[in-house]
Amino acid sequence: MPRITLENLVRIDYDYVTQRIIDFIRSYVKDSGATGAIIGLSGGVDSSVTAYLLVKALGKDNVIGLILPYKTTPPEDIRDAKYVAENLEIKYYYIDIGKIRNAFVESIPVFDESDKIATGNLLPRIRMTILYYFANRFNKVVVGTGDKSELLIGYFTKYGDGGVDILPIGDLYKTQVRYLGKYLGLPDSIAFKPSSPRLWEDQTAEGELGVKYEDIDVILHALIDYRMNTEQAAEATGKPIELVQTVWRRVLNTEHKRKMPIVPRISMRTLGIDWRMPVNKTGVSEFME
Template structure:
């Protein structure tokens, strides 16, 4: 399948993103950055950009596997961190995740999704513990494709101080990763949040990233309707309606918690 996504000037994108990262650090008054390394393409790309922006000595990586994390992902994260020259700590959170789940007392029993989402929220907590103690900013690895449809855990992997690739669709992230020297084996992996064994992003989303990115570009960037998006992309209208619903249902994830206004009473 082709694509309606326009060509991107990746050299200019790298310049903009690394400048953003550097400026964020200077503005914050912090001493560096910390991020979670999953062994996947997004975190590898973000780590590379951070190193380009501020140097390896100011970037710390945490590798936080669970019992469902493939061993090869841990190995890829550790090896690429060594290539980048950044310090890492590997912290297995399996027992913590299991322990937290045992605090659930209600019926029905804890769902697979609820159990899986414990892990990204634990990772966020651990990242901020290190960040607080070392005066670091937490860097998130969310891309535009995930952010727009809400494919992230609220107050989990969605919890960060900056999102360097938050305006890049997954299609662009793949090419950016190649330019930055991310190993091809990482780029070629099936994207997965690792919430349960065998879980993949595209299976859970019910659509490929190639299709998703075209739909999002048409709806978000071009402002097209569902019908116009189908005409332009040739993608089945039911898939487009599903994506449109995901955008609407996840709006709360992209907004701060709402409060009622009482200023008219003052």
């Protein structure tokens, strides 16, 4: 059984990774007929790394950044988001979403500030709406910033920061993204900043999850990439079996976030189950001829 360590996990070819993602972005944007990309800039490592990759792929004139703070957003995050936009020389817009959130508070009769999850999730959903407005307005794609760790454990808001067109760093674990950031020239203050969606005061990802990303990543690497069971993963990583089971439980319980809405089978061919667009021998859809 292989020994799985953080050192081995982050020892990847970042030159290859960078070029692979650049090619992916260029191909998707070209095929979509869009003129570029829209990205939300939070000042964190994921959005910063993704922004750097977008500029490498599309050029600074084809990328627009949106800084969308709320009162729970620390000043240092706003500063870092502006630093990234200005360092990359991309056009960016600063939009405080406080008034928009207040409109929800005033309009929803059952609004309850004490419901931390329901109220917190409003923020990324408001941001998603603004991102897509800009995407529609300027014919661009919305680029997500989620990494493999967050996607697997479901640490994102459904139809919030999870509502995007592409996820360029979605096959890189959080710790790999940090080292990719270093490779791309991000300062340590951003590359190794503690992650947080900032949905409420003093929120941090690791504080909420109760486990460090360094541990999450090696455990996921064992469970997902090596297809180990929880007992094997605990042995291979040297992590407590209870911790491994906790991480695996998060993967299982958040599967719904990684799927399209489920459709019940009624007809002979059902969307999301066994339906696909029929094509003729030339590869053109029969419905498009």
